[in-house]
Every structure is written in C-alpha cells, then in structure tokens.
Amino acid sequence: xxxxxxxxxxxxxxxxxxxxxxxxxxxxxxxxxxxxxxxxxxxxxxxxxxxxxxxxxxxxxxxxxxxxxxxxxxxxxxxxxxxxxxxxxxxxxxxxxxxxxxxxxxxxxxxxxxxxxxxxxxxxxxxxxxxxxxxxxxxxxxxxxxxxxxxxxxxxxxxxxxxxxxxxxxxxxxxxxxxxxxxxxxxxxxxxxxxxxxxxxxxxxxxxxxxxxxxxxxxxxxxxxxxxxxxxxxxxxxxxxxxxxxxxxxxxxxxxxxxxxxxxxxxxxxxxxxxxxxxxxxxxx
Numbered sequence: 001x002x003x004x005x006x007x008x009x010x011x012x013x014x015x016x017x018x019x020x021x022x023x024x025x026x027x028x029x030x031x032x033x034x035x036x037x038x039x040x041x042x043x044x045x046x047x048x049x050x051x052x053x054x055x056x057x058x059x060x061x062x063x064x065x066x067x068x069x070x071x072x073x074x075x076x077x078x079x080x081x082x083x084x085x086x087x088x089x090x091x092x093x094x095x096x097x098x099x100x101x102x103x104x105x106x107x108x109x110x111x112x113x114x115x116x117x118x119x120x121x122x123x124x125x126x127x128x129x130x131x132x133x134x135x136x137x138x139x140x141x142x143x144x145x146x147x148x149x150x151x152x153x154x155x156x157x158x159x160x161x162x163x164x165x166x167x168x169x170x171x172x173x174x175x176x177x178x179x180x181x182x183x184x185x186x187x188x189x190x191x192x193x194x195x196x197x198x199x200x201x202x203x204x205x206x207x208x209x210x211x212x213x214x215x216x217x218x219x220x221x222x223x224x225x226x227x228x229x230x231x232x233x234x235x236x237x238x239x240x241x242x243x244x245x246x247x248x249x250x251x252x253x254x255x256x257x258x259x260x261x262x263x264x265x266x267x268x269x270x271x272x273x274x275x276x277x278x279x280x281x282x283x284x285x
Contacts, residue, residue, distance in 0.1 A: 029060060032067040032079050039082055046081045049284055057086035061208040062176055068168045077276070080167045084160050084178070085153065085281060087213045092150040095217065098125060099148045106141045130222045146234050147221045152248050154278035156216070158269050159258070161276075175205035179216040229254035245279050 029035045035058065039046075044053050060083055070076045102125065105118045119136065122144070126133040129147045133140070163180035164172035171177040175190050182201040183189040189202025206212040220226045232254055236247035252269055259265035273279065 029058065029064055032064045032070055035060075035064070035079055035082060036075075046078055046085065049085075049281075051284055054086065054089060054284075057082070057089075059086055059090060059210060061210075063167050063173055063209070065173060068173050070168075076166055076168070080161070081157065081281075083167060083209070084157050087210050088151075088153050088156045088160075089284075091210065091213045091217055092153070095148060095150050095221075099145065099150075101125070102141065102144045102148055106145075109136065109141070146230050149221065149230070149233055149237070151217050151220055152251060152279075153281040153284070154248055154273050155252060155255070155269070156213070157278050157281060158252075158273045158276075159216070159255075161272050162265075162268060171203045171205075175203065176209045176212050177203050177206060178209060178212045179219075181212075181215060181219065225257035226254065248273070248279055248282065 029038070038058065042053075042056050044056060063083060067076075067079065070079065101121060105114060105122060108114045108118060114136070122136070123133050125148065126140075126144065129144070131140075131143055131147065160167070160178040163169075164178045167173075167178070169177075170193075171180065171190055177190070181204045183204040184201055186202055189204045191202045195201070204215070206215065220229060229251055232250050236244075236250060239247075249270070252273065253266055255269065256262040256266050
C-alpha cells in the first residue's frame, strides 16, 4: 500500500510539473498602466485576440492596486479582460490535459489493454475530483468525464465581473479573490463589511489570482450544488454545441446555487454576458 501511495505522489507531482510548462508566464505588474503598455507594445488587442497570441499574455499574481481607482469604463473593462482571460484559459487548458488522460485510458480500457500505471493515474484524478474509485467500468469513466471538463470562458469572466466588481473589489485587490468564495476560517478570508450579524463567513483569500480561478472551477466541477450544470455541459458537448450561445445559456441557468439571490443572480449573469458579448471569448478558447 505504501508503494501505491508513493507512486500516487509521483504522478501528482509529475502532472503539476507538466502543467507549469504552458507558454503563458507569470509576472507582477505594479500598475494597470504597465499592463496596458505591455499589450500595446506586443500589438495584442483583447477585442481582436487571436489564438496564437495567447502565449504572449501575462499571468498576473495579483491585480495592481491602482486598478481599483481606474474610472474610465471601457479602459477598465479591457484591462480586466486582459487580466482574467489568460488565467481562465490556462486553467481550462490544464483541465483539458487531465480530461484527455482519462479519455486515452478509457480507450485502452475498451481494448482491454489498461495497465497498472493507468489505474494509479485514475485513482489520483478520482481522489482529486472527489469520486470514489470502487470499480473500473464505463459508468466510472462517464462520471470522471462529467467532472473533469472546462468551464466556458464567457461564464468564468461573467461571474468574475459580478463577484469582484470588475476586479476592483476589496476582496479582489487584497485577497486575489475573483469569485467571492466563502470560508468559515477567519484566518483564511476577508470579512465582508456589510455581513449579516448572524453570519460568520469570510471571503476566502488566495496567494495568487490563478489559485482563485482554479478553486472556482474545481467548485463547479465537484460540488453537488452544480450537478445540473455538469449534466447540461455533458449533454451539450455530446450534441457538439458546447460553445454555442444557446448551450452557454443553458449552462448559465444551472448556476442559481452560486448566490443567495439565486434566480436574480442568473438573470444578472445573463445580462453581463450578453451586454458585453462575452461568448466571443469562447471561440478563442
């Protein structure tokens, strides 16, 4: 058993190492103006972004403090997209790698050529995504693929806009929190200023922005509250309409559990996505 656990750790570390080799790089920019200058210098326009330009985009660890004071609406939106898009894209790409691993092993399983090393990798992923590894069968692979899948960029950006106030909230600037995720450990979070006296939650802080995005997607991919979201995503993928506006809208309708205001939250998210034409980013990803 100890040998299996050791191999599991090796698999996990190897996977992490592989993910880090993606082209985007991490760097801290002390001002939103430096971000703006960098993209202008490299002729990257977020409104006309091409897939081959993504490798030149910045993975920011934190949002520059002065961004919270930027008032010009269109400039604020552009800078926020430039901050959020590469983080979301990279996290989705990492999920794609994990998903492809499951698909490749499933093909070997269907040919009765699965190996012990394949089983160890599956156990590692099943543990990560909170799935019981009791029996290797078609149902297990179906459940794995239902959980290990990307989140539409339009929804991820839309929710980040709502939850972080276009990246200008105290939680985003001080806690690298783009998605307003709760924690009941006061040491791990920032206490909302207008929190109900009867409540004890805080908004979780993260070491860097990418951790916030990963936590958000992991939440959608594993929490029971978002089972319907995952089912709709699987169905639209099977119908090969996963990135269409209709498909994105169907997925959006399953996110009422994300906020206490539920249906009102979904309506707000729909307006944000439509008004800002966020589904254009799904075509790039």
